Amino acid sequence: MDFFHSGSWQSKRESFDVTNPATGDVVDRVPAADVSDVDAAIDHLDRVGRPVMARMPAHQRAAILLRASQAIGEQSDLLARTISSECGKTIREARGEVARAAEVMRLSGEEAKRINGEVLPLDAAAGGEHKLGFTLRVPCGVVAAITPFNFPLNLVCHKVGPAIAAGNAVLIKPASDTPLSSLKLVGILIDSGLPASAIACLTGGGGVLGQAICGDDRIRKISFTGSQVVGEAICRSAGLKRVTMELGSNSPLVVLPDADLDAVVAATVASGFANAGQVCISAQRLVVDRSVHDDFLQRLLPAVEAIRLGDPLDEHTDMGPLIRRSEADRVRAWLDEATTAGAHVATGGEQDGAFVRPAVITDANSTMKIVRDELFGPAVAVQAVADVDTAIAAANDTSFGLSAAVFTRDLDAAMRFARNVDSGNIHINGGPMWRSDLMPYGGVKNSGIGKEGPRYTIAEMTETKMIVLHLGD
The missing domain is CATH 3.40.309.10 (Aldehyde Dehydrogenase; Chain A, domain 2)
Known part of the structure; x- marks a missing residue:
């Protein structure tokens, strides 16, 4: 399969095998992205995709995600076989993952309609008379979704679904062992009406791509699921970005x-x-x-x-x-x-x-x-x-x-x-x-920062903007 960025499917001379861990057989080959691909992908997402998504009304974002949820269900057998072949999960477990992925996209679509702010009683503060305050929830901008091998579809949906619901553009960096499920998800989303400028999926080693993605100031939110060691390295690179870290446990x-x-x-x-x-x-x-x-x-x-x-x-x-x-x-x-x-x-x-x-x-x-x-x-x-x-x-x-x-x-x-x-x-x-x-999911101590679950992820992928109306007497 090709990877996807800057609005199109692309190949490269450098590529690597995706193998079946049960048999060692080659399942597919995918391009090996480099730092130049990261820069191009982020540039396009930031210049083109971000404003497109920020202008898109909530009902359109919801409709895209609900169509994607339906398409995931319709392609259940293909997606389950892809998951099983690239990560070694049993076909029964893979079917369960596909069903959950469809549910996450459905929940994300529903939550897209419920993103709201609040009205604040500014007259409760001295000098606040004749002023009306309210908040808006606005998209972060460009979200980086860095995902692990063990749930190569559902955990991607847990990041991509809420990112789209909140009006963000999104860059997916799947695990190099299991990139095929993410690439198929991108195709489903585009076929469901997501603007091609609003999504990218780059395949390759995390050591090459991770620093380039996480250190780029045009990325405004990083959502990572993986090991504590890698999560700590991402946080050191992230600077003043929002981060969600779903890390290890025992x-x-x-x-x-x-x-x-x-x-x-x-x-x-x-x-x-x-x-x-x-x-x-x-x-x-x-x-x-x-x-x-x-x-x-x-x-x-x-x-x-x-x-x-x-x-x-x-x-x-x-x-x-x-x-x-x-x-x-x-x-x-x-x-x-x-x-x-x-x-x-x-x-x-x-x-x-x-x-x-x-x-x-x-x-x-x-x-x-x-x-x-x-x-x-x-x-x-x-x-x-x-x-x-x-x-x-x-x-x-x-x-x-x-x-x-x-x-x-x-x-x-x-x-x-x-x-x-x-x-x-x-x-x-x-x-x-x-x-x-749908539940708030996340850890304490070295198990991470932040919560997942579409409603809670959307809160972490949006910013609060305060509006104050200064009214006359």
């Missing part, structure tokens, strides 16, 4: 003595191993009360062992590969590090190329990478604790704070957990990976 799932253990097992399998654990809110740390620890493991291990690995395009496959062999090597090294430090692999962990069999690690502690850092792979680490207070302390014993979960029938214990655990999202009797696309 989400705890806490099991108290009165928990429904079968429900916990189901939530662990769903939250810990979906997309081969490559989800920022995967259940990574299982913090289990000692009184139910052994019973819980006896139920958990068979459920994890029943997860079927294989071809992601096979309807019967439960889990596919990691995004590349090097990531599987890293996950395997972290498991080895944990066992050297005294943990035990209760099941799984075997590696075959980019595949790693789902693993459960017992006797884990906070000195191990698998507990301390973000694994982003198919393993959960089990820690035994004495009571709810030590469980809360263990949940907070991290630099991250994106999502956390607790299973208990005790309302008081649940609310103690909700109030005292430092996390942007708290789940009670559900896994930490659950997310509705």
Whole structure:
């Protein structure tokens, strides 16, 4: 596929392969953008796209997004196969992502009609008599959407949909492993009526393109989803731009003595191993009360062992590969590090190329990478604790704070957990990976800055303009 900028699809002599992580087969080739492409794309977005979008009435922006939502649904099979082929996600998970992407564009279209300011009682201030004040929400200008590989369509929609709804032009920089879904989305948006001048999608390595994008003063808003290390580098380059950072996590799932253990097992399998654990809110740390620890493991291990690995395009496959062999090597090294430090692999962990069999690690502690850092792979680490207070302390014993979960029938214990655990999202009797696309989603501590969800993203992609009318007596 070609990339898109300055109003047209373009190719370059320099290009790179997009490969299927399950097979190693080449799926497609895309151009390798350079700094000159970044400059040209931003120049066109700023000179042409930005004023076009700023003048476009809300009902037209909404109509474009609603048409795009419908088109995503109509092309569901093609988009799902694209997602599965470029990132290794199972076809069933890919279909779910496509459905969510359509929903995000629909929500963005609806929210485009509800962007409003407020009237202020200026006569409440001395000297404010005979003055009327109100605010307008106006577009930031040009938004940079820098997106990861693990949800190559839905997380792009979470940035692009609200950007368009708010009246911005937008530059997409997709992950170099998974650019095809973003390029197909651009085609859908243009076919849905978005002016070609208002969008660009550049493919290539983040090391080459990231600094050029984030350091350019014509970019007024950066929305990034990815690692903490890259997010911090972007913030250093951004200067006085608005930023939203959706960064890493190592989400705890806490099991108290009165928990429904079968429900916990189901939530662990769903939250810990979906997309081969490559989800920022995967259940990574299982913090289990000692009184139910052994019973819980006896139920958990068979459920994890029943997860079927294989071809992601096979309807019967439960889990596919990691995004590349090097990531599987890293996950395997972290498991080895944990066992050297005294943990035990209760099941799984075997590696075959980019595949790693789902693993459960017992006797884990906070000195191990698998507990301390973000694994982003198919393993959960089990820690035994004495009571709810030590469980809360263990949940907070991290630099991250994106999502956390607790299973208990005790309302008081649940609310103690909700109030005292430092996390942007708290789940009670559900896994930490659950997310509705309309809710405010974001982390605390090193998990990021700002919130996503179309309504909340639009607020972060607009500026408040204050208007004061000085009236006569």
